[in-house]
Amino acid sequence: MxxxxxxxxxxxxxxxxxxxxxxxxxxxxxxxxxxxxxxxxxxxxxxxxxxxxxxxxxxxxxxxxxxxxxxxxxxxxxxxxxxxxxxxxxxxxxxxxxxxxxxxxxxxxxxxxxxxxxxxxxxxxxxxxHLLYALVTDYGLEEIQKRVNRKLTGLKCAAFYGCYLLRAQKSMPYDDPFQPKAMENVFRTVGAEPIYYKGRTQCCGWPLSSYATAQSFKMAGMHIQEAIEAGADCIVTPCPLCHLNLDSRQKEVEKVIGRELDLPILHLPQLIALAVGVSPKELGLDRHIVSTKPVLEKLGFI
The missing domain is CATH 1.20.1050.140 (Glutathione S-transferase Yfyf (Class Pi); Chain A, domain 2)
Structure with a gap:
């Protein structure tokens, strides 16, 4: 406590x-x-x-x-x-x-x-x-669980960690840089189901986007497709740059890979906050390029 x-x-x-x-x-x-x-x-x-x-x-x-x-x-x-x-x-x-x-x-x-x-x-x-590790190591999953008043039961969440979080530093005291568990543990804590797929610990392609746009979008598209094929209802990321490449550019990504994706991309604090009673409107879930409506419908918010 x-x-x-x-x-x-x-x-x-x-x-x-x-x-x-x-x-x-x-x-x-x-x-x-x-x-x-x-x-x-x-x-x-x-x-x-x-x-x-x-x-x-x-x-x-x-x-x-x-x-x-x-x-x-x-x-x-x-x-x-x-x-x-x-x-x-x-x-x-x-x-x-x-x-x-x-x-x-x-x-x-x-x-x-x-x-x-x-x-x-x-x-x-x-x-x-990072907020993720402050919540997991300082606040604690047990304490978060005590605050959950709306379990996200049935929601299948695919983590997208972002490469900078995992491997930019020589020391990674809170998680394994190649087989991390923190986000999936958070998902379970709020009642959601973790979805595992190959791209969860890889680069989203954002660093390439200014000079190799097609390659960047192909990387993003590959990760999103893998998450969809693994059964994810959404991708959850702790990085706004990853969010930009996966959400705000998803329609452009679709054109490059020649496939419709339409997978919602959530910020980590949005997901946790839904479970502890914060309303979708307060979390800006209406600001996303890819509609978060399917997630909110599945959880019974709308």
């Missing part, structure tokens, strides 16, 4: 405040329903989604050292609901903590750049944690 309110420094990221506003909306709704306190890091910058290092590793490290330092000022873990942000910021945190031991001169350079901009230094005193 939780003996205190969990509190996090909340890093919403860019996509959840833009193209996937329903992710921010549902994260806030879920954490409020679970009595988790979020303090939004309104001065945080975009993590760069892995592109900064193509120009400069120092740039990626400095920008994200600043993001982490904002959480350190609050003496709180940095919480993100984006697999890509977790991968990038988590990797920087891992790298700079290693530098404290093996390359302090590099860390001094990073902190020197932060100091020039009037920013607090990176100290390596907190951790970067």
């Amino acid at each position: 939780l003996t205190h309110t969990l509190k996090y420094a909340y890093f919403p990221g860019c996509v959840a405040q833009g193209a996937c506003r329903e992710l921010h909306q549902s994260t806030v709704a879920l954490t409020q329903a679970l009595d988790i306190e979020l303090i939004e890091l309104k001065k945080a910058a975009c993590c760069g989604s892995g592109t900064f290092k193509e120009d400069s590793q120092m740039l990626e490290d400095t920008v994200n050292a600043r993001n982490i330092a904002l959480a350190e000022q609050l003496n709180l873990p940095l919480l993100t609901h984006c697999s890509t942000c977790q991968g990038v910021i988590g990797h920087v945190d891992e790298h700079l903590k290693q530098c404290q031991k093996t390359n302090p001169a590099y860390l001094e350079q990073v902190n020197g750049l932060l100091q020039k901009e009037g920013c607090s230094p990176y100290r390596g005193t907190t951790e970067v944690k």
Whole structure:
């Protein structure tokens, strides 16, 4: 049983405040329903989604050292609901903590750049944690189960983890990077049935989409088809970039692969929040490109 309110420094990221506003909306709704306190890091910058290092590793490290330092000022873990942000910021945190031991001169350079901009230094005193693992390891599945008042019985959910969540960091203390279980355990906790398929731990194709669009859409289409063939009613993802490629571009994907798909793609907090009594409207389920109506009908919401 939780003996205190969990509190996090909340890093919403860019996509959840833009193209996937329903992710921010549902994260806030879920954490409020679970009595988790979020303090939004309104001065945080975009993590760069892995592109900064193509120009400069120092740039990626400095920008994200600043993001982490904002959480350190609050003496709180940095919480993100984006697999890509977790991968990038988590990797920087891992790298700079290693530098404290093996390359302090590099860390001094990073902190020197932060100091020039009037920013607090990176100290390596907190951790970067995705919402999925905060719920599973900090809050606990048993506690979530106690809050479930509308079991998602009969709903077949296919997880799509996103590669950044699983393999961007050298250390993965909360799950197996190749055979993860966390999302499927969450599905069972809220009464849904996990569906297993080959693409659940692979890349959605988003990183290719700006320069190899057809290949990107073929990757997304392959994963969606596999989930459909395995019997899924929906795909659930903890990454808004994966959501963009699988949901907002699904109609374009259909044209590339020459097959109708029409599979709803849910954000992880939307799924859990439905089970703990938050209404579909509050979760922005009407904002998706692929209609979530079949999921809501199956669950008896409409």
